[in-house]
Amino acid sequence: GKVIFNGHIVDREKAIIHIEDRGFQFGDGVYEVIRIYNGKPFTLKEHIDRLYASAQKIYMEIPYSKQEITDLIINLLEQENASTCNLYLQISRGVVPRNHVIPETVSPTLIGYLMPGTRPVDLMKTGGKAVITEDLRWHYCDIKSISLLGAVLAKKKATDAGCLEAILHRDGIITEGSSTNIWMVQNGKLFTHPANQFILNGITRQKVISLLDFNQLPYEETGFTVEQLQNADELFLTSTTMEIIPIVEVDGVKIGNGTPGDVTRKLQTLFEQEIEHECGH
Numbered sequence: 385g386k387v388i389f390n391g392h393i394v395d396r397e398k399a400i401i402h403i404e405d406r407g408f409q410f411g412d413g414v415y416e417v418i419r420i421y422n423g424k425p426f427t428l429k430e431h432i433d434r435l436y437a438s439a440q441k442i443y444m445e446i447p448y449s450k451q452e453i454t455d456l457i458i459n460l461l462e463q464e465n466a467s468t469c470n471l472y473l474q475i476s477r478g479v480v481p482r483n484h485v486i487p488e489t490v491s492p493t494l495i496g497y498l499m500p501g502t503r504p505v506d507l508m509k510t511g512g513k514a515v516i517t518e519d520l521r522w523h524y525c526d527i528k529s530i531s532l533l534g535a536v537l538a539k540k541k542a543t544d545a546g547c548l549e550a551i552l553h554r555d556g557i558i559t560e561g562s563s564t565n566i567w568m569v570q571n572g573k574l575f576t577h578p579a580n581q582f583i584l585n586g587i588t589r590q591k592v593i594s595l596l597d598f599n600q601l602p603y604e605e606t607g608f609t610v611e612q613l614q615n616a617d618e619l620f621l622t623s624t625t626m627e628i629i630p631i632v633e634v635d636g637v638k639i640g641n642g643t644p645g646d647v648t649r650k651l652q653t654l655f656e657q658e659i660e661h662e663c664g665h
């Protein structure tokens with residue numbers, strides 16, 4: 385198969401990463417996971433904008449224009465005859481002799497490739513389970529960085545408990561999931577953590593907010609406590625690869641009546657219409 389590698393589309397086996405690439409040694413890089421439906425990227429502009437914003441926050445100049453990256457992605461999708469899948473896109477700082485100091489000049493390494501990924505339709509219907517654990521990550525959560533060990537160790541708490549996601553809290557205030565944003569529904573109103581340095585401002589989160597605004601559904605971007613989460617009428621997570629997944633049980637205790645709630649299901653329908661609108665046949 386073909387992949388994006390430093391501005392070109394190459395055979396996968398030709399995309400070789402140097403042992404002193406700072407992405408490999410320091411997790412010094414930024415990334416995006418972009419959803420492809422019917423061969424078309426969903427919310428591509430938003431993802432590319434965020435990629436550049438993340439790069440800027442780590443003082444990394446991307447040596448490609450947004451249009452060049454867009455063209456590479458469209459070219460890759462055509463060459464790979466893509467249908468529904470996920471695109472992984474990453475830019476690391478590049479190759480220099482190992483040193484913590486960020487080098488004055490270095491040429492970043494760009495990679496992009498398609499990963500299998502069908503829509504999680506069953507999970508959307510049944511909902512999934514989660515555990516709650518302390519958010520022990522750093523304070524740059526707004527940067528979509530490939531320094532993901534904090535997220536990896538949090539996700540382990542979920543998988544060790546046979547759950548889908550680990551819901552994180554900082555001093556009792558729910559922030560987000562290890563690789564998702566978290567939403568609560570209480571008396572018909574939605575709540576999610578404000579977009580600051582303690583969460584990634586998810587593209588799916590932003591799309592849900594635009595749907596809430598357009599449909600005049602009440603919501604508040606505010607921190608809520610672990611106790612409020614446990615007593616929520618409904619919970620759901622959002623992410624590019626998962627879309628909107630109800631959370632029906634947390635730490636072994638049912639949320640609401642233990643089945644996906646009406647507000648969550650309404651949002652799933654509205655979100656599906658967005659996908660159809662942007663990536664329909």
Ligand SMILES: Cc1ncc(COP(=O)(O)O)c(CN[C@@H]2CONC2=O)c1O
Nearest residue numbers: 417563564565584586587588623624625
């Ligand atoms: C920590 C974290 N929070 C929230 C999200 C949701 O953001 P999006 O709505 O923009 O996807 C992600 C996405 N994680 C990506 C999406 O899938 N796999 C990942 O690593 C994430 O890693």
